[in-house]
């Protein structure tokens with residue numbers, strides 16, 4: 100086939116470029132690719148000859164700096180892709196064309212595998228990869244049940260209204276110990292995964308401005324604008340900014356809930372002001388606004404997930420995606436229910452369920468969709484570093 104001949108010639112012409120020149124990125128020996136990685140490499144070679152989608156996202160400019168795709172390159176590109184679907188809807192080689200180019204789906208399959216491959220410990224990554232929704236719901240249900248039984252055995256499950264005093268149910272130090280442990284575990288597992296990913300994709304020396312640009316692109320979800328500002332494709336050819344908005348609601352809702360907990364911690368330790376706090380206090384306002392964002396954002400993402408075009412994603416990954424969304428929804432729903440009914444006799448029960456769900460959310464963060472946020476930030480940083488370096492291909496267009 101003419102395209103394959105062109106690509107094979109280009110690869111032969113460029114093999115070894117960079118050797119002996121310290122300014123250029125050395126080409127690493129190719130590791131064996133999985134079938135999904137082979138498919139990304141094949142499609143990227145078609146795209147490299149076509150380049151119609153160059154302005155859509157960071158994947159295509161990063162692709163044009165390569166003529167062949169090693170394992171680490173594919174992992175980098177797969178996490179640089181945020182599955183907006185734009186390149187599929189623009190593609191003249193998409194199925195039923197014989198080239199069968201479906202970049203969002205090919206990237207999604209590899210991306211899901213990277214969550215498991217870089218996870219720590221790897222066995223938990225593989226388990227979550229196979230049975231995400233079951234693991235997430237079992238963890239939430241199991242932890243909530245454990246806390247309910249503990250309350251029942253100590254006679255604190257049934258009580259008169261306690262005016263929202265959570266510490267009468269679970270002492271403050273016990274709550275700090277439980278959440279400190281799961282929070283540190285999540286941070287440790289995510290950090291180890293990120294370090295392994297970062298080492299694997301060999302980013303090169305950092306350049307001035309790269310980190311700032313990457314942080315801006317990550318926080319503003321720049322690429323969810325689709326390169327033209329009109330947004331992503333979801334179910335059809337129409338552009339929509341819905342995904343960017345629901346992602347923002349989810350992310351900033353989560354951050355406001357974390358801010359609420361942080362402010363409450365400062366109140367407790369620095370000022371000696373113990374919970375419960377008034378409805379008009381800063382921790383409650385932050386938690387309420389964050390909780391609403393965390394309810395609306397994931398509900399919207401679930402709605403989009405249910406109606407997305409099949410070629411955008413990997414059907415086998417749906418359970419993992421929905422597990423994360425389900426835990427976010429349960430966290431916000433149980434948190435808001437706890438706030439509404441905190442002055443009633445149901446507070447202990449609601450508190451135990453909410454704590455169980457939140458702990459399950461943090462324990463599973465390193466293994467699912469949240470890991471993508473970490474790897475994607477790393478990939479965006481590599482992209483901003485790499486684009487400041489001279490292309491190793493040294494072609495005229497560069």
Ligand code: SF4
Nearest residue numbers: 146149150151152190
């Ligand atoms: S996705 Fe299709 S249209 Fe876009 S660059 Fe690749 S081959 Fe070309």
Ligand code: SF4
Nearest residue numbers: 156180181183184186
């Ligand atoms: S799906 Fe979107 S982010 Fe992914 S490669 Fe295509 S255009 Fe880029």
